[in-house]
Each structure stands twice: as structure tokens, then as C-alpha cells.
Amino acid sequence: MVNTHVCGNGLRIVSEKIPHFRSVAVGVFVNAGSRDELPEENGLTHFIEHMLFKGTETRSAKQIAREFDRIGGDMNAYTSKEYTCYYAKVLDHHAELAVTVLADMFFNSKMDPVEIDKERQVVLEEISMTEDMPDDDVHEQLWKVMYPHHSIGAPILGTVQTLQSFTKEKIEDFMERHYTPRNTVISIAGNITPELIRLIEKLFGTFNRTNRPKNYLLPDFTAGHSFKTKETEQGHLCLGYPGLSMQHPDIFNLAVLNNVIGGSMSSRLFQEIREERGLAYSIYSYHSAYSDHGALAIYGGTSNEQMPELQEVILDTLAAIKTNGLTREEIEDTKEQLKGNVILGLESTSSRMSRNGKNELLLQRHQPHEEIIELIEQVSAEKVQNLMSLLTENPAISIIQSKNASLT
Template sequence: MVTVTTCSNGVRIVSEQMQHVRSLSVGIWVNAGSRYELPEENGITHFIEHMLFKGTKTRSAKEIAEEFDRIGGEINAFTSKENTCYFAKVLDHHAELAVTILADMFFNSTFKQEDIERERQVVLEEIYMSEDAPDDDVHEKLWAVMYPNDALGRPILGTAETLATFDSAMLRHYMAKHYSPKNVVISVAGNITDSLLETIEELFGQFTASPEAVEPVLTYPAFNAGEVVKIRDTEQAHLAISFPAINVKDSYMYSFIALNNIIGGNMSSRLFQEVREERGLAYSIYSYQSCYSDVGAFTIYGSTSKQQLDQMQHTIDATLLDVVAGGVTEIELENAKEQLKGSFVLGLEGTEEHMNRNGINELVHQHHRSVDEVLALIDAISMESINDLITDLLLKEPAIAIIGPEK
């Protein structure tokens, strides 16, 4: 059972007791992502995520790593377009130590200039690595086409130009704006003790919002249909196609996931069968959904030799037109439902998965459905809702990005 406790300062603690396990996962979720950055701040959310591992007033970066290695634990973090998460997984009897270290990083990171300079180079290498991987880069180019005038279209990693401007004052100013108590959720799942919950409340229930704190503002950006081609000396051509879609709170959300699975979300999907199995045009072909608080996208990706790019794109178009013209079959829908239920339940086998689910549910939805409630929603997916989505999604003009050796 999921329990939510709100501290006097507004920080929410989400806990799920799992007495049958000997591990525990804890995450600090912050409602701060790259979409809330100003243009000159692009990449700063992700850079702060890196810098919180670089040392505090009492622990060096090496000591943070050594403490987790010593107890056989794991510590990591990630930044998305809408939130940031710092998390750890440890044996249950090391839980209070893990929470104490995370809190030390969260509140007491020093942001020394020499550490900033060193980590600036590390993130710059991360940017170059992403640009060197065309299967990653094509998606960045796609989002830039979709939302050319909005932060959603800018890369989470930032750019070399914006990265060069970051200093301690900028990092602290951004944290003062976005790392406020009401924007923070502590999610913990596993073999939880009352003492641990008291420690979390003691550590995170005391800090106050800065006068600079702001509420996250959604922009509801308009989708832009267009095309970009980047010429690169690659062996393959990489194609990404995206249609505007629903937001994460839409009542059709589970229908959208099911439709994605039918079109290109797994090995039995239409795209995988047509493009790879029937025609041998690509090794990698798939689709996925991206859903944010105000907008969403349905994206298809495939890579093939430059000689077969036109044929692969034609096959993708023909597959989508077939879905528009004839819809999906009852068997496809039932299979998609069962696949969704299986992946959902099997994905909750560990404490980290429960921590992630509860953290994002509290941060985004402020609501926690039981497993049975989710399974019932999946069972309720109807052919009518699937047909509505097909009409709503696939009849619109898409955005397209291509990276390849020649136009």
C-alpha cells in the first residue's frame, strides 16, 4: 500500500512497505526538467544533476562513491524534460545512511569552480558522444523540428555554447528557483522502518523555499510539422517520424500505449513484421510514445542503408495508411492488452521499480492507483478508443528528421 505524508514545508514523502524484500530504494524527485529552462540556461538542469555528485561540505566525490561501494549499494540520477531524480538502492539496514548521503548531496553540494570546470568537460564529452551516435542525434533533431521555439525542442544536455557559461552563481540561482519544497517528492519503497521515515522527514521537512522560487509553467507549445536532413558520413540512414499526440493525463493514455504496441512497440507489431521480417529492410525499427503534462508525441524510428531508405519510408507510410483505412483487429487489441498487463506487473518485481512508479505518480498525478485498478483500466481499452486515437494521431502532418550519408 502506498502512503503519502506531507511535511509542514510542503515536501511529500511517498512510501510503500514491501516486507518480503531485504532491499530498499529511495529517490529524490524534483519537478525541474529541461523544459523549464530559459534559453540561456539550456542544459543547466542536467549539469546540476552531475554537480551534486562532485562533493559536499563534508564529503568529497570520491568519498560519496566509496561509501556506496562499501555497503554494496547503487547511487545514480537522471534528468528528463520535466523532472530530475537522484536515487539509491541499498540493503535495508543501510537505508538511513543512503538517505543521509543523498540529503547531504541535495543540500550541501559545494559547486567549487575547479569541479565545475572539470565536469563541464565531462558533459561536453557526453554531448559529443550523443552527436556521434546518429540513432540518438536524429531524435534530438526531430524534437527541434517539432518545437523549434520552445524549450521542449531543446536538448536536455544543452549545447557547448550554453555549457560554457555555467558557474556556481547560475547553478545556485536555478536551484533556488526550482528546488523548492513543493517541487520535491521523496519516494521510498522496500523494507521500510518507522525510524527511516522519521529520518527522511527530519532531513527534508526543514528546508524552506527561496524568495526566488517559481512555479513550473506549462507552455502548451504548438506542434510544428516539418523536415530536417543532416548529412553525415554514416553507413546507414536514420529516419525518425513524429505525430502530435496526447498528454500524460489524457483519459486515452492506456489506449495510446496499446496502439503504440500494435503499430511498432514490440516484435509482433505491424512495423516490425512488415519492415524487418517480411522485407528485410532494417535491423532496427520501432515506435514509442512520449507524453508530457501538456503535449505528447507518437514517434517511429528506423535505420537502413541509403539505398533502401525510400523503400523503408514507403513501407512505414503504407503500414500507417493501412491502420488508418482498416483499423486494428480484435486479436491485435486483445494481444496488446495482455502484453501491457504482463509488462506492467513484471516491471514491478523490484523496489526500484516501485520507487520510480510512486515518485512519478505523486509528482505528476498526485494519485496512486493499485495494481488491480491499472489492470482494470487496461482491460477497459475499447476498439472505439483505439479508432478515435488512430483518427486523431495518424491523419495529421508529421515532423521528420533524417541523418544519412547523402540527401
């Protein structure tokens, strides 16, 4: 059972006790992601995520790492377009230490200008690494195409130009605006105790910063094109289509549609492109859902010479789905797969912690897994067919092609 406790300052603690587990997973979720950045701040949310690991008033970066290594724990963080998460997973008898260190990082990080300059170089290398991986870069380019005038399309890592402007003052100003009690959720799952919940409230439940309401502008999908050439062995293709928000009533119908298109090894695209034609090693689709919108994307990698055929087969496959719909067998098989994913996710404290944290932060509600199973069961061919309009005639397209070859 998921319990939510609201502290006096508005911060929420979401807990799920699982007494037969020996681990505890804890996450600090902040409702601030790359979408919340001004154009000149692009990449700042991700940069702050890095800086919280660079030392506090009482712990150096090395000491933070050693405290978790010596107890066999795992600690990390990630930044998304709508939120940032700092998390740890430890044995239950080390849970109080994990929470204490996370709180120290959250409140007492020094933001030393020397460390800022060093970490700036680290993130620049991270950007270079992404650009050297065309199967990642092609997705970044796709989001720029789909949302060219909205922060949701900007890269989470930022750019070389914006990174140069980050200072201690900019970091602290951003945190003052966004790292507020009402923007923060502590999610914890596993073999937890009442004492641990009280410690979390003691550490996180008293800080005060002005809570500012979010005024998100709805992003408009754009069916544009992006083309790059790089020194690669393969060409890389992404097609993007409008999707649904995470709160949309048809979200599970879209999950089934995506899975049949390219979300599994038995999907239409995998079977036709890889198994039947041998056109690509990697071919898949995915749906990214956010608080007020979403996007469906398809990726494939192949030789420059086969790129036109790959794109043609993808479009023909989508056209066949739009014309004929999905088979009853495809829908039933996919429903079983999705239900299996839900149940298997219950066997990990990390997945429960993550699910509860995101649900509380972005949805302010928690669906029992029985309710989710029932919603999946309600998926029907007719409901899926109603979503075919998302597969527009003019998708957003991103292509990275190998140099010294031409695309016909």
C-alpha cells in the same frame, strides 16, 4: 499500499512498504527539467544533476562513490524534460546511510568553480558522444523539429554555447528557484521502517525556499523537417506525430495503438520491415507522455539506398491502420502484454519507487495496479480508432544520412 506524508515545509514523502523484500530503493524527485530552462539556461538542469555528485562540505566525489560501492549499493541520477531524479538502491540495513548521503548531496554540494570547469568538459564530451551516435542524435533532431520554439524541444544536455555560460552563481540561482520543498518528492519503497521515514523528514522536512507556481505554455506541434549528413554506415529516420498527455483519458488506448504500430516484436512495423522485407535491423515506435502533451515517434535505421522504401513502408503501414483499424487479436494480445508489464513492474523496488515518485510529482495521485489493469481492459477497437487522427498526413521528419550518398 502507497502512503503520502506532507512535511511542514510542503515536501512530500511517498512510501511503499514491501516487507518480504531485502532491498530499499529511494529517489529524490525534483519538479525541474529541461522544460523549465530559459533559452540561455539550456542544459543547466542536467549540469546540476552532474554537479551534485562532485563533492560536499564533508564528502569528496570519490568518497560519495566509495560509500555506495562498499555497501554493494547502486546510486545514480537522470534528467528528463520535466523532472530530475537522484536515486539509490541498497540492502535494507544500509537504507539510512543511502538517505543520509543523498541529503548531503542535495543540500551541501560545494559547486566548486574548479569542479564546474572539469564537469563542463565532461558534459561537452557527453554531447559529442551523443552526436557520434546517430541513432540517438536523430531523436534529438526530431524534438527540435516538433517543437522549434519551445523548451520541450531543446536538448536536455544543452549546447556547447550554453554550457560555457554556466557558473556557480547561475547554478545556485536556478536551484533557489526550482529546488524548493513543494517541488520535491522523496519516494521510497522496499523493506522500510518508521525510523527511516522519520530520518527522511528530519533531513528534508525543514528546509525552506520560496515556492513559485509553474506557468507552462502548451507546446505547439510542428510538422517540419531536419536533414543531416554524417560519416555513418547507415541512414537513420524518425517520424513524429502529436500524442497525448499522461493524464489524458485515452492514454491506455494510445499505449495499445503504439504497441501495435511498433512497440513490440509482433508489431506491424517490426514484422513488415524487419521480418518480411529485411529493410532494417532496428525499427520501433514509442510514445512520450508529459504533463500536458505527448508525442508519438517512429524510428528506423537502414542503408541510404533503402531509406526511401523504409519511409514508404512506414507511411503505408500507418495508412492501413488508419483505414482498417486494428484487429481484435492485436488489441487483445497487446492488452495482455501491457497487463503483464504492470504486474512484472511490481516485482522491483526500483520500479515501484520510480512509479510512485513520478505519480506524486506530476499527477498527485496513485492508481492501484488493479485500477490500471481495469483501464487496460476497457481499451476497445472503437476507442483506438478515435485516435487515428493523431497519425497526421504531415509528420515531423528527422533524417541523418551517410555522407557521400544521395537520398532520392
